[in-house]
Amino acid sequence: MKNLLILGAGTAGTMMANHLRSKLKKDQWNISIVDQYKTHYYQPGFLFLPFDIYTEDQVKKDGKKFIPKGVNYIQKKIEQIFPDENKVQLEDETLNYDLLIIATGSKIAPEETEGMKGKNWHKNVFDFYTYEGALALRNKLREFKGGKMIVHFTEMPIKCPVAPLEFVFLADDYFTKKGIREKVDLTYVTPLGGAFTKPKATAALGHLLSEKNIKVVTDFAIEKVDNETNQIVDYGGQIVDFDLLVTVPTNMGDELIARSGMGDDLNFVPTNHHTLQSIDHENVFVIGDATNVPASKAGSVAHFASETLTDNILLYLDGKPLKQEFDGHANCFIETGKNKALLIDFNYTQEPVEGTFPIPGIGPLKLLKESIFNHWGKLAFRWIYWNMLLKGISIPLVSRNMSTKGKKI
Amino acid sequence: MEAVVAGQKLNLTEEGYLTDFSQWTKEIGNEIAKQEGIEMTDRHWEVIKWLQVQVQADKALSVRGIKNSGVLDIKEFYALFPGGPLKVSTKIAGVPKPKSCI
Numbered sequence: 001m002k003n004l005l006i007l008g009a010g011t012a013g014t015m016m017a018n019h020l021r022s023k024l025k026k027d028q029w030n031i032s033i034v035d036q037y038k039t040h041y042y043q044p045g046f047l048f049l050p051f052d053i054y055t056e057d058q059v060k061k062d063g064k065k066f067i068p069k070g071v072n073y074i075q076k077k078i079e080q081i082f083p084d085e086n087k088v089q090l091e092d093e094t095l096n097y098d099l100l101i102i103a104t105g106s107k108i109a110p111e112e113t114e115g116m117k118g119k120n121w122h123k124n125v126f127d128f129y130t131y132e133g134a135l136a137l138r139n140k141l142r143e144f145k146g147g148k149m150i151v152h153f154t155e156m157p158i159k160c161p162v163a164p165l166e167f168v169f170l171a172d173d174y175f176t177k178k179g180i181r182e183k184v185d186l187t188y189v190t191p192l193g194g195a196f197t198k199p200k201a202t203a204a205l206g207h208l209l210s211e212k213n214i215k216v217v218t219d220f221a222i223e224k225v226d227n228e229t230n231q232i233v234d235y236g237g238q239i240v241d242f243d244l245l246v247t248v249p250t251n252m253g254d255e256l257i258a259r260s261g262m263g264d265d266l267n268f269v270p271t272n273h274h275t276l277q278s279i280d281h282e283n284v285f286v287i288g289d290a291t292n293v294p295a296s297k298a299g300s301v302a303h304f305a306s307e308t309l310t311d312n313i314l315l316y317l318d319g320k321p322l323k324q325e326f327d328g329h330a331n332c333f334i335e336t337g338k339n340k341a342l343l344i345d346f347n348y349t350q351e352p353v354e355g356t357f358p359i360p361g362i363g364p365l366k367l368l369k370e371s372i373f374n375h376w377g378k379l380a381f382r383w384i385y386w387n388m389l390l391k392g393i394s395i396p397l398v399s400r401n402m403s404t405k406g407k408k409i
Numbered sequence: 410m411e412a413v414v415a416g417q418k419l420n421l422t423e424e425g426y427l428t429d430f431s432q433w434t435k436e437i438g439n440e441i442a443k444q445e446g447i448e449m450t451d452r453h454w455e456v457i458k459w460l461q462v463q464v465q466a467d468k469a470l471s472v473r474g475i476k477n478s479g480v481l482d483i484k485e486f487y488a489l490f491p492g493g494p495l496k497v498s499t500k501i502a503g504v505p506k507p508k509s510c511i
Contacts, residue, residue: 112473155471161509191471192509193496199423201511219493221472223483235472235483236493250473264468265477292467296510330510344511352511 002029005088005097007078007256009035011043011390012288012302013103014066018392019310021068032072034090038063041131042385043159044299047166047335049134050141051174058382060131066390078104081260083281099283099313102269104256106159106289106297108133110249113154114224117249125225125245128167129159137246141174146183147243152232154222155191157266158251159289159297162344164188165195166335167246172212173337187215189232189240194218198351201344204368208336251297253290268292273348274324276309277316285309285316294348295328303389304329307400310392329402333378341374343367347402353409358397360406367407415440426500430461433503442501445490449501453489456481457502464504470495471507 004020006013017033024031045059067073077091081100088095108129110117116125126140127133151168158164168188175181188195188209195209195216196202209216223235225247231239253267262269262280270279271291278284287309288302295301308326315322328348333341343365344352356363365374388395412421415436420428425441427433438457442449459480463470472495475486490497499506 155469155473156507156509157469162511165511192507193424193493196511197508198511205511219496221483221495236487264466265474266469270467294467332510334511346510 001027002098003096004029004031004099004101005095006031006033006101006103007035007081007088008103008105008254008288008290009033009037009040009063009067009073010103010105010288011299012105012290012306013101014040014063014390015303015306015392016101016103016287016309017071018066018068018390019306020313021070023310023314026070030072031070032074032095033067034074034076034078034088034095035063036075036077038075040066040390042382043129044385045382046128046131046134047163047170049131050128050137050167051170052138052142053170056135061386066386068391078256079259081256081262083260083262083284086283097283099317100281100285101309101313102257102262102278102284102286102290103288103302104254104290106251106253106268108249109252110247112250112252113222115227116225116247118225118227120225120227120230124230124243125227125247127247127249129163129248129251140244144184144244146180148185148187148241149244149246150187150189150232150240150242151246152189152220152222153191153248154250157297158248160332161296162332162334164190164248168214169208169212169337170335171246172214185215186213187217187240187242189217189220191221192218200351200353201368204354205342212337251289257290264292266292273328274326275312275322276305276326277312277322283316285313293326293328296330296332298330298332299385299389300331301329303395304331304400306392307394325401327401329400331398333374333381335375335378336370339375340370340372341378342370343374343377345402345407350402350404350407350409353407355407357406360403424500426505427503430464430503438501438503445497445500447490447497447501452481452485453501456486456489456498460498460502461504464502469507470499470504 040063042059045054048054079089122136126137153164175184220234257263257267269286271286289297312322331345346352355367357365486494
């Protein structure tokens with residue numbers, strides 16, 4: 001018997017377990033998946049939790065439900081990978097592997113910024129990228145009567161790069177519905193040159209922020225959060241005051257990657273952009289947020305990548321050349337408030353453009369344009385996530401590689 | 410769009426960033442620096458070289474990343490490339506400035 005080991009039972013790891021169990025012969029391959037946590041979170045739901053749009057129960061389920069029969073689910077802490085010895089050390093045992101899939105994701109690292117995880121953490125400085133942060137922020141927003149609110153992100157790359165923008169749009173809508181919008185001074189603070197950074201998106205959407213009376217501060221490279229004065233300070237001397245700071249801290253790969261000496265400065269694993277094989281070890285493959293590939297860190301990307309990776313693992317086991325196939329395809333709904341959303345569909349080289357999706361010329365979804373239908377799509381996605389995506393079921397009409405049909409390029 | 414910089418025909422973004430790093434030369438970097446009001450020194454070039462190596466190795470650029478670079482500290486980075494140092498230095502280096510997906 002040979003051993004295939006998957007590290008991480010999040011979106012990407014769970015999908016790979018489902019894909020591969022049905023493809024690899026049970027009398028030849030053991031498949032094990034390791035994750036110390038019991039709960040599988042629907043992370044896109046963390047955007048809705050603070051605004052009381054979703055409840056706690058809608059964003060979490062028991063992870064075990066999604067691991068297929070015939071896969072050994074090990075709930076233990078992973079201490080270290082020894083890629084030269086084909087071994088992984090867990091808290092109380094060592095596993096040998098013939099093929100390893102790293103799907104350990106990324107997480108926030110607020111300690112990377114001075115003062116961010118200080119005495120006001122989850123008091124008036126919040127993240128919404130963790131279940132705990134989103135929930136604490138929900139409780140804060142329920143009581144918030146007005147003042148200066150900043151929505152900020154620290155640096156790229158972050159998981160779901162559009163989430164801070166969506167958050168500020170939903171905040172505008174939330175305070176409007178509560179009847180206190182005029183009492184909230186809403187500012188979006190970005191390290192980049194603008195709220196939108198791609199030409200087509202800037203042209204199509206640049207008006208959204210001013211229309212909603214959201215101020216924008218650009219090129220803000222945060223140096224520290226000052227917990228005495230309630231200010232964020234940038235290296236160039238810019239200062240922004242806040243009563244409530246909602247921030248996306250630096251995102252990093254798991255510490256396991258650093259302990260194992262397999263990552264870059266941010267603990268992301270160097271990975272071939274098109275095959276998803278690790279650069280340093282031929283029997284190690286990497287998927288999802290754990291890679292350093294220049295695609296968005298998003299569930300849709302992991303979904304498209306999982307189809308290519310499944311094929312490539314089978315090719316690798318047959319001793320055949322890998323497909324240079326993965327194109328960084330991402331497909332994301334972007335909430336803009338007032339029950340509307342945008343949809344974007346793009347890859348490594350093609351920026352988001354206007355068009356129709358998934359059926360060229362028909363839709364029913366519109367790319368890079370606000371519509372109520374797109375908002376329904378975003379809400380429907382939760383069902384698709386739990387019932388199709390995690391199980392490795394392809395989404396009808398949406399191929400793994402980005403299609404240029406129906407797009408105004 | 411196409412433009413002529415330091416006597417060479419180049420493909421640039423609307424904001425003046427090179428779209429193809431293989432077209433970059435030191436003369437082009439110098440010319441862009443002049444347009445940004447920067448007189449290049451050996452120290453500037455050291456930083457530019459470091460940025461280019463980072464980008465070629467698929468590493469994300471950030472001001473915070475400079476702190477761990479071992480090449481220079483953030484204060485010097487701002488002193489060398491005033492007013493949005495990452496924005497300015499990447500333009501001179503012929504590499505894309507940090508972007509989001511939209």
